[in-house]
Every structure is written in structure tokens, then in C-alpha cells.
Amino acid sequence: MASATPLPVQPVRPVHTAPQAASHVQNQTLTCRQCGSSALRLLGPIPDATVFAGQALDPPWGGGGLYECSHCHVGLRLPIKPEAEFERLYAAASGQVWISEGLRVDQRRVVQLLGSKLSSGHVLDVGCYDGTLLQALAPALHKHGVELSAQAAELARQRGVNIIAARIAELDLVEQRFDAICAVDVIEHVPNPGAFVDTLARLLAPGGWLFVSTGALDARAWRWAAGQYWYGCFPEHISFISRAWAEQMAARTGLILQASQTFAYEDLAPRRRALLRLRFAWKLLRARLSAGASALRPARQRGKPLRSLGQPGVFADHLLLAYRKPGQTPT
Numbered sequence: 001m002a003s004a005t006p007l008p009v010q011p012v013r014p015v016h017t018a019p020q021a022a023s024h025v026q027n028q029t030l031t032c033r034q035c036g037s038s039a040l041r042l043l044g045p046i047p048d049a050t051v052f053a054g055q056a057l058d059p060p061w062g063g064g065g066l067y068e069c070s071h072c073h074v075g076l077r078l079p080i081k082p083e084a085e086f087e088r089l090y091a092a093a094s095g096q097v098w099i100s101e102g103l104r105v106d107q108r109r110v111v112q113l114l115g116s117k118l119s120s121g122h123v124l125d126v127g128c129y130d131g132t133l134l135q136a137l138a139p140a141l142h143k144h145g146v147e148l149s150a151q152a153a154e155l156a157r158q159r160g161v162n163i164i165a166a167r168i169a170e171l172d173l174v175e176q177r178f179d180a181i182c183a184v185d186v187i188e189h190v191p192n193p194g195a196f197v198d199t200l201a202r203l204l205a206p207g208g209w210l211f212v213s214t215g216a217l218d219a220r221a222w223r224w225a226a227g228q229y230w231y232g233c234f235p236e237h238i239s240f241i242s243r244a245w246a247e248q249m250a251a252r253t254g255l256i257l258q259a260s261q262t263f264a265y266e267d268l269a270p271r272r273r274a275l276l277r278l279r280f281a282w283k284l285l286r287a288r289l290s291a292g293a294s295a296l297r298p299a300r301q302r303g304k305p306l307r308s309l310g311q312p313g314v315f316a317d318h319l320l321l322a323y324r325k326p327g328q329t330p331t
Contacts, residue, residue: 030067030078030079032069032071032072032074032076033074033076033191033192033239034069034072034074034076034192034193034194034195034239035069035071035072035074035194037069037070037071037072039069039070039071040067040068040069040070040076040078041067041068041070042065042066042067043065043066043067043068043075043223043226043227044065044066044225044226044227044228045063045064045065045066045227045228045306046063046064046065046066046077046227046228046232046233046306047063047227047228047233047305047306047307047308048060048061048062048063048305048306049061049063049233049234049235051235052089052235052236053089053090053093053236054093054094055089055092055093057235061081061235063077063227063233063235063306064077064078064079064080065077065078065227066226066227066232066240068217072194072245072248073241073242073244073245073248074193074194074239074240074241074245075217075232075239075240075241075242076238076239076240077232077237077238077239080191080238083191086189086236087148087167090148090149090236091148091149091150091166093149093151093152094149094151103132103133103136104265104266105263105264105265105266105267105318106184106185106213106263106265106318106320107132107133107136107184109213109261109263109320110133110182110184110211110213110320111133111136111137113211113259113320113322114137114180114182114209114211115137115138117180117209117322118141118179118180118209119138119140119141120138120140120141120179121141121142121178121179121180121205122141122142122144122176122177122178122179122180122205123137123141123142123143123144123178123179123180123181123182124144124145124146124164124178124180124181124182124203125143125144125145125146125161125181125182125183125184126145126146126168126171126181126182126183126186126200127146127147127183127184127185127186127189128145128146128147128152128156128161128163129147129149129152129156130152130155130156130159131143131145131155131156131157131158131159131160131161133182133184134156134159134161135159135160135161142162143160143161143162144161144162144163144164144176144178145161145162145163145164146163146164146165146166146167146168146170146171147163147166148166148167153166164176168190168196168199171199171200171203172199174203176203177203177204177205177208178203178204178205178208179204179205179207179208179209180208180209180210180211181200181203181204181208181209181210181211182211183196183200183210183211183212183213184211184212184213185213185214186214187212187214187239187241188214188215188231188236188237188238188239188240188241189236189237189238189239190238190239191238191239192239193239193241193245193249194249194252197210197212197249197252197253197255198252198253201253201254201255201323201325204255204325205325205327206325206326206327206328207324207325207326207327207328208324208325208327209322209323209324209325210255210321210322210323210324210325211320211321211322211323212241212246212320212321212323213318213319213320213321214240214241214318214319215231215232215237215240215317215318215319216241216242216243216262216316216317216318216319217240217241217242217245218242218243218244219262219315219316219317219318220315221280221310221314221315221317222317224284225280225284225287225309225310227306228287228306228307228308228309229308229309229310229317230308230309230310230311230312231265231310231317233308241319242319243260243319246260246319246321250323253323254325254326255323255324255325255326256323256324256325256326257321257322257323258322258323258324259320259321259322260319260320260321260322261319261320262316262317262318262319262320263316263318263320264312264313264314264315264316264317264318265312265313265317265318266312266313267313268313268314273313273314276311276313276314277314277315280309280310280314280315283307283309284309287307287309290304
């Protein structure tokens, strides 16, 4: 993976993107949700949000800031809403919000990689949504899922998926062990990515595989745009990982990091990708010039809303990790 361009370290401080967001930050201690460390550095403010999982937010949610923990390398949106508020919105989400025609790029990569490792056994897809990924796997595989959206879970059941839990927390009660576990575009939704991987590692059978796919915080484009990068601007996305985080998690859990791939989230024609990269560079330059000019204006003249930068498919800004649990390979 190409190394990321480092950003200047800024002290931890409240992020003033809007009055509501500022007061929320001041009332919440800024510590790492994964390791509890206060060694956080602010990468940049995140734009406010008006939509969550296809549902309008009224009033909008303050974006807060994008931080990185110097101790465990996780990226965090701070502050965030209470977990109950997230669960309420996920449970009410329509079964059509994230549906696409066929498999997404990340799903195709996971299906291909999993298929090369496993031809039979039990597979668990955490955040399986409507069961599209599981349906694409070999018929000999027994398919299980975790899904909070009631509508999406019902669609998955109609595709033959055994829904074993609605919430990730319910996995603590699951005794079954799985030969492969998938978490595709999920880890960015959980408040503590380390605890999430700990749970999945426990559920793996000896020799089993864990596949994690999400945005890569150390992608160059993300480091350039910081808190305004498109992937971190969804209010559902609250935690972000990198290759350094992935390596540390392997040491923490005893899993073996067998492979990591970077990729673009969507397939774009080369000419269109080149054009969009130029547009991104121009918007990034304008955003930096605007930020510099804003700092020179009196506070009462500031307040221009932040905008997200970039879009899917323009850069290789996603990461696919393949972990293996030591032990005999499942048959």
C-alpha cells in the first residue's frame, strides 16, 4: 500500500463546525473509544449531516471532528450520538437503502477471496443486509447473517439466510463457530472496532477466515481531504481503520493477517476517473484557500458550511483484510 502523506499534528480541542456541534463536543470527553487513550490528534472537522440511512435528520447532526489515536491507530468521529439513537435509525431503515444492482466491488472481492479459501462449511455475514453477498457464495456453504434492519433481514431470510442475531452485541451469546466470517462495510459503523474484531475472532473455528472491508484511513486522498473526505462524511460512519491498525489487531487477537488489498469502491472508466481526480484536486485547493481566508475573517463573518470532497471510485481508498485463525483448516 502506498504510504499516506502525513498531516500536521493538532492538539485535541473542540471542533467548531456549528453552534450545536460545538456545545456537544464540549460536553463529551475526547478519549479513544477503542483503547481509552487521550493521545488523539485532530485531522479535521467533518461536515454536518442531514440524512442517516435514508432518513432525514431534523435538526441536522453536527459533524464533529475526525481524530486519530496515536496509540492504537484507529480513526474516530468525535463526538457521536448515543448508541440507542443509532440503533433506532438502523432498525427503521428501509430494505431498499443500500440495495444495488448485482454485487458491489467490495462484495465481489470478498466473494472471490472467500471462494478461493472455502468450499464448504458455515459462513457468517455480519451486517448481511438483504443477503446479496451470501446468495453469491457456493451453494454448499451454510449461510448465516446478522442484520438490524427488520425489512432487510426478512429479505435475507427469503434468500435462505439464517438470521442468528439483530445486534452485534447479541453475538456474545452465540456458541456456534464459523469457518468464515464477513464484515463488509460494517466496521465503520461500530463505536469500538477492536472489541468488534475480538468478538468475531472468538466466533471463528480453528483455521477459519475473517474478511473485513471498509474505507482506508491511510489512503492518500483521505489524508489530503481529512474530515471532509466523502467516506467519513456519512453520519453512520464513526470509526475508521488503516493498515497499521490491522497489523496491531493481528497481534492483539492472535489472528494472522494473511492478505490486504486496496481498491476503489466503484468501477469507473479511466477517462472519467482522471477527470474526477482533477475535479477533486481543484475542490481541495479551493477548500484549503477558503479555510485560510476564513481564519483571517472576524468570527461573526465565518460560518460557511463544510462540504464533502471526493466520491466513490475515484481513488483506491478502500481496504480488504483477510485474517486467519491458527489451527486446523476447516474441511
